[in-house]
Amino acid sequence: MKRETILKRYEPRADNLLGILHDIQNASPEHYLSDADLRAVADFLGLAYSFVYGVATFYTMYSLKPRGKNLIRVCQSPPCHLLGSSTIARELIKLLGIGFGETTADKRFTLEMTSCLGVCGVAPAMMVNDRVYGNLTPERIAGIIDGLRSGK
Amino acid sequence: MSIYRTHILFPVDEGTVQSGVLEVKRRLESELKARKLQNEIKVLESGSVGLVGKGVILAVYPDRIYYFHVKEEDVPRIIEEHLLKGRVVADLDHAPVVSLATASGTAMSPEKAGARVGLTREQRRIVLDKAWTVDPDNINEVLAAGGYRALEKIFSEKITPEAVIEELKRSGLRGRGGAGFPTGMKWEFTRKAAGMEKYIICNADEGEPGTFKDRLILEGDPHKLIEAMTIAAYAIGAGRGFVYVRGEYELSIERVQKAIDQARQFNLLGKNILETGFSFELEIRKGAGAYICGEETALIESLEGKRGNPRVKPPYPVTHGLWQKPTAVNNVETLANVPAIIANGADWFRRIGTDKCPGTKVFTILGHVEYPGLIETDMGTPLREIIFSFGGGMKGGKKFKAALLGGAAGVFLSDSLLDVRMDFESLKENKAVLGSGAVLVMNEDTSIVDMLFSIAKFFAHESCGQCSPCRIGTQQILQIIYRIRRGQGKQGDLETLLQLAEAMFKSSLCPLGQSLVMPVKSALENFADEFAANLK
Numbered sequence: 001m002k003r004e005t006i007l008k009r010y011e012p013r014a015d016n017l018l019g020i021l022h023d024i025q026n027a028s029p030e031h032y033l034s035d036a037d038l039r040a041v042a043d044f045l046g047l048a049y050s051f052v053y054g055v056a057t058f059y060t061m062y063s064l065k066p067r068g069k070n071l072i073r074v075c076q077s078p079p080c081h082l083l084g085s086s087t088i089a090r091e092l093i094k095l096l097g098i099g100f101g102e103t104t105a106d107k108r109f110t111l112e113m114t115s116c117l118g119v120c121g122v123a124p125a126m127m128v129n130d131r132v133y134g135n136l137t138p139e140r141i142a143g144i145i146d147g148l149r150s151g152k
Numbered sequence: 153m154s155i156y157r158t159h160i161l162f163p164v165d166e167g168t169v170q171s172g173v174l175e176v177k178r179r180l181e182s183e184l185k186a187r188k189l190q191n192e193i194k195v196l197e198s199g200s201v202g203l204v205g206k207g208v209i210l211a212v213y214p215d216r217i218y219y220f221h222v223k224e225e226d227v228p229r230i231i232e233e234h235l236l237k238g239r240v241v242a243d244l245d246h247a248p249v250v251s252l253a254t255a256s257g258t259a260m261s262p263e264k265a266g267a268r269v270g271l272t273r274e275q276r277r278i279v280l281d282k283a284w285t286v287d288p289d290n291i292n293e294v295l296a297a298g299g300y301r302a303l304e305k306i307f308s309e310k311i312t313p314e315a316v317i318e319e320l321k322r323s324g325l326r327g328r329g330g331a332g333f334p335t336g337m338k339w340e341f342t343r344k345a346a347g348m349e350k351y352i353i354c355n356a357d358e359g360e361p362g363t364f365k366d367r368l369i370l371e372g373d374p375h376k377l378i379e380a381m382t383i384a385a386y387a388i389g390a391g392r393g394f395v396y397v398r399g400e401y402e403l404s405i406e407r408v409q410k411a412i413d414q415a416r417q418f419n420l421l422g423k424n425i426l427e428t429g430f431s432f433e434l435e436i437r438k439g440a441g442a443y444i445c446g447e448e449t450a451l452i453e454s455l456e457g458k459r460g461n462p463r464v465k466p467p468y469p470v471t472h473g474l475w476q477k478p479t480a481v482n483n484v485e486t487l488a489n490v491p492a493i494i495a496n497g498a499d500w501f502r503r504i505g506t507d508k509c510p511g512t513k514v515f516t517i518l519g520h521v522e523y524p525g526l527i528e529t530d531m532g533t534p535l536r537e538i539i540f541s542f543g544g545g546m547k548g549g550k551k552f553k554a555a556l557l558g559g560a561a562g563v564f565l566s567d568s569l570l571d572v573r574m575d576f577e578s579l580k581e582n583k584a585v586l587g588s589g590a591v592l593v594m595n596e597d598t599s600i601v602d603m604l605f606s607i608a609k610f611f612a613h614e615s616c617g618q619c620s621p622c623r624i625g626t627q628q629i630l631q632i633i634y635r636i637r638r639g640q641g642k643q644g645d646l647e648t649l650l651q652l653a654e655a656m657f658k659s660s661l662c663p664l665g666q667s668l669v670m671p672v673k674s675a676l677e678n679f680a681d682e683f684a685a686n687l688k
Contacts, residue, residue: 121204
């Protein structure tokens with residue numbers, strides 16, 4: 001959906017800012033908010049660009065950098081940590097060849113850390129886009145990444 | 153509406169979806185159709201049961217049997233044996249569905265309760281009573297199961313807003329978000345605050361690590377929340393309300409929205425509710441990933457479309473909340489208690505739990521236990537019972553070392569406090585907190601230093617940066633613990649840690665900065681040797 005179409009669905013009130021940013025980012029194939037997006041939203045709501053930028057950078061779900069097709073978010077909260085999430089994180093870094101907050105050159109994977117996903121019963125856990133993977137082991141990680149690579 | 157002889161319920165949550173619940177459900181539906189049983193047996197999706205690691209789960213009613221780890225190829229046998237011949241398929245992993253004492257308030261019999269361990273043990277469920285027995289997307293089922301009964305009672309018996317508040321005050325219901333503030337008083341302050349425009353907000357920004365109780369209420373019984381918020385709006389005199397849900401909780405948002413739409417169609421929400429002249433509009437607002445927004449004033453700022461920086465209190469939201477208007481902010485679990493209290497009365501509620509903390513509490517049991525998951529049980533249940541009976545004890549026969557209660561902003565307990573009762577008062581007497589109800593269990597192999605490091609990292613990441621004690625303090629504490637964890641701790645580090653945490657407690661603006669002292673102090677006090685061993 002185009003940015004203008006999204007904006008039209010909202011009343012130009014400041015309290016709609018978070019919702020608008022969500023919608024624009026969700027419509028972006030690269031899961032991010034561009035500078036032009038922020039400026040357009042600021043204009044639409046009659047807010048300063050710096051204010052919109054401040055909000056977009058405050059919340060972790062928004063990204064101002066393009067992200068890969070598969071957004072991998074590894075839970076690093078204490079329950080997952082207890083059950084070995086750091087081993088999982090190391091395995092992902094090794095397999096993908098990128099660090100946290102980075103995107104692979106082929107734009108297929110972005111690796112991020114996340115706070116509690118609320119699926120602690122299957123810790124350690126991670127999310128790939130909308131899907132949750134739990135009870136992770138280094139071996140399972142390899143299988144999951146292979147599956148995503150082969151475009152499943 | 154047709155009548156079915158048997159209902160099959162599939163609890164749908166992240167865990168079961170991952171195990172293939174949707175495939176099993178499809179297979180069952182097609183097999184039933186092939187046998188022309190689809191008009192006799194109804195297949196439904198329900199909210200999560202709170203069981204984890206049990207694969208695909210299905211429940212057969214009215215037989216009250218659960219099957220666990222169900223695979224597609226088990227489906228024909230379940231149909232042939234159980235659904236046609238009425239015999240439980242004995243070699244599949246199964247258990248009777250526990251008889252959950254709910255609104256009737258019948259007491260749990262200790263003999264029966266002790267008879268089985270694990271999460272399928274008998275529980276008293278008030279807030280989660282319908283969460284896995286009705287289809288949350290179907291308001292007709294919710295109504296048949298007693299949903300909106302409390303709202304109807306208020307209107308048909310012409311109970312005044314003041315009387316609703318009085319009943320809630322008498323019930324002794326206290327906020328389940330962590331602080332334990334009496335809900336009735338919060339509503340009274342909001343009602344009495346000057347101004348015509350007032351708001352009710354449901355805090356569903358569940359971010360405390362190890363906590364997913366609110367998600368199960370939102371996904372399993374969203375109508376209960378809508379009913380409760382409508383009652384709250386009536387009591388405090390609000391015309392508009394908001395459910396602020398964590399941005400990551402996609403399924404919760406979807407189910408609550410569907411429930412709002414249906415309630416509106418049934419005139420249980422919106423203009424002139426049930427022809428009473430009372431109107432209430434409810435909207436969902438989505439968070440965007442900030443732990444701090446669980447703090448009520450930060451949540452309000454976020455709702456207004458700003459960065460989630462907490463406000464200086466006082467003034468409190470009850471007088472100066474959303475857009476500076478009187479606002480009551482209540483946690484999901486707190487609100488979910490309201491309909492049962494109104495329907496059954498304060499006296500009924502007071503008979504459950506403890507004298508100062510009536511009612512039940514939802515706990516998440518996690519870490520090195522046999523059965524991680526979620527339970528609802530009476531306030532005041534001993535920690536030992538939660539870990540060793542509901543949680544099935546330590547995984548792999550290891551020894552218990554510590555429990556972290558209440559999430560990251562929680563307290564480390566050693567085995568000397570296993571018999572503590574889990575309610576606000578008893579825990580406070582033992583320098584602990586109930587918090588969100590998360591119980592993270594650690595075995596003898598766990599490094600408490602490493603766990604404290606994980607907590608410090610969390611706080612350093614989630615500090616909003618507005619006030620210096622928290623912004624700088626969380627970083628300093630993280631650095632020192634990092635050093636200690638690598639065995640590079642200096643003499644005096646432990647004293648510095650405590651000093652920093654105490655200073656943050658005294659001078660931070662909001663509970664985030666104020667609460668790091670709890671895990672730090674409890675870890676240092678209860679596991680002093682472990683820290684000392686890592687100093688040079």
